[in-house]
Amino acid sequence: MSLNSYLAQADALDTANPLAPARAHFDLPANQKYFLGNSLGPLTHAARNVVSEAVDSEWKTGLVRTWHDGDWFDIAAATGNKIAHIIGAPHGSVIAGDSTSIALFKVLAAAVQKNTTATRNVLLCDINNFPTDRYVARSVADLFHLRYEECAVSEMPQRLNAHIAVVTASMIDFRSAEIHDVASITESAHHAGALIVWDLAHAAGIIPCDVERHRVDFAVGCGYKYMNGGPGAPAFMYVAPHLVNEVHQPIPGWFGHDAPFAFEDTYRPAQGISRFSSGTTNILSMKALHGALQVFEEFPIASIRTGSIALGNFFIAGFDEHLSQSGFSLGSPRESKARGGHIALLHNRAEALTTELISDGFIVDFRPPNVIRIALSPLFLRFSDVAALIARLRDAI
Ligand SMILES: Cc1ncc(COP(=O)(O)O)c(C=O)c1O
Incomplete structure (x- = not known):
């Protein structure tokens, strides 16, 4: 298909797109096409309005009374419930707060304390996990005197045995966007007697996670990526309801106390x-x-x-026709059922190309050594944005 036909097809797809009205919820910068919803989701009108109200009315006027007269005390749980709906978790099983790194530390420590015995004393981590996950998992293993091991998620079923206390992995690989099979890895972990902690950072808000259906024990994820919560947005923690009252997290602060305003001498978890x-x-x-x-x-x-699948497939069609002969290759699965929300485009000039693209208003990012990451958030991106990116990449070479 010629580039002109590809561009025309994009316009037709935009006209028919049932998600097209979602774009009006976002306050997008002019003259930029934003392909990094997997890194920092863009501003929504609703986010701005809610923050303005909280500043101008609650903070300014209500001041400290708002803790009791407003929603401040319950908002972490209320936000958790909204996230629960998105990740397929039951009402009351998700809480928002902390950063993903800290959230991961808390749930990993809870899982390790619950499931470690004299002989079940290994923490197994996805070797391709996001660096923070690997640093945190190793630290939890050290603090709780477990052996730390790593392997690829695909090798986990063979590596699971009666010594593994806890397994942790990301549902979607932050580099390649490969989707890991949450259902089958969770089942293998359980079969071996292990508990599992999933990082949903690159999944929550772009793909159903079905944590309840897949019998996930614990999960964490970011609020600032596909959920568009803003820079440094709170993360979230999910704990399966049958486990939550049996586990203890390692930072027993007053907000997790059963009666925070009773100021008791001893911690009693909520x-x-x-x-x-x-x-x-x-x-x-x-x-x-x-x-x-x-x-x-x-x-x-x-x-x-x-x-998201439609935008990804449209990108790959454009890649096949217009980029594949120019030194580009795909670093993400071609099959939509194996691919998350972003696409890793590989090129030996990836870093320089990323700089050029950004200066032309195509906001993508570079991951060493040769990856241009392109996230295709369907709530605000159009097929015509994807077609324009393909055209720009074709011109770059
Ligand atoms: C998969 C994954 N986990 C964890 C993090 C780190 O999250 P935080 O900075 O909220 O601790 C990131 C950040 O990009 C991530 O991609």
């Missing part, structure tokens, strides 16, 4: 997922995330996944 809170909620960033999640009430996650 029942349910609230025990995973530690200190005072970061209200302003929680408000931004809470507001940003409104768009997911109008556009369910299944429709977002359909839109």
Whole structure:
């Protein structure tokens, strides 16, 4: 297909796109095409409005009374419930707060404490996991006197045995966007007697995660990526309801106490997922995330996944026709069912090309040694944006 036909096809697809109205929820910068919803999701009107209200009315006027008169005290759980809906978790099983690194530390420590014995004393981590996950997992293993091991997720079923206490992996690889089979890896872990902790950072908000259906024990993820919660947005923690009251997280702060305002001498964990809170909620960033999640009430996650696959397939069609002969190759699975929300495009000039693209308003990022990462968020990106990127990449060579 000629480039002109490809561009024309993009316009036709945009006209027919059922997600097209979602773009109006975003306050996007002019003259930029934003392909990094997997890194920092863009601003929504709702996020701005909710934060403005919190600053101008709650903080300015209500001041400290808002802890009791407003929603500040419950907003971490309320935001968790919105996220629960997106990741397929039951109401009351998700809490928002902390950063993903800290959230991971807390749930890994809880899992390790629950499942370690004299002979079951290994923590097994995805070797391709995001660096913070590997650093945190190793630290938890050291602190709790476990042996730390790593392997690829594909090797985990063979590596699981009666010595593994806890397994941790990412549902979607942050480099390649490969989807790991949460259902089967979780089942293998359980079969071996291990607990599993999934990092959903690159999955939450772009693909159904079905944590309840897949019997996931623990999960964490970022609020600032596909959920558009803003820079440094709170992360989230999920703990399966049958486990939550049996586990203890390692930072027993007053916000996770059963009666925070009783100021008791001794820590008594709250029942349910609230025990995973530690200190005072970061209200302003929680408000931004809470507001940003409104768009997911109008556009369910299944429709977002359909839109994301359509954009990904359209990109790959453009790649095959216009880029594959010019030194580019795909670093992500071609098959949509194996591919998450972004595409890794490989080129030996990836770093320089990324700089050129950004200066032309195509916002992508570079991951060493040769990856241009392109996230295709269907809530605000159009097929015509993808076609324009393909045309720009073709011209670059
Ligand atoms: C898969 C994954 N896990 C964890 C993190 C780190 O999250 P945080 O900075 O919230 O600790 C990231 C950040 O990009 C990530 O991609």
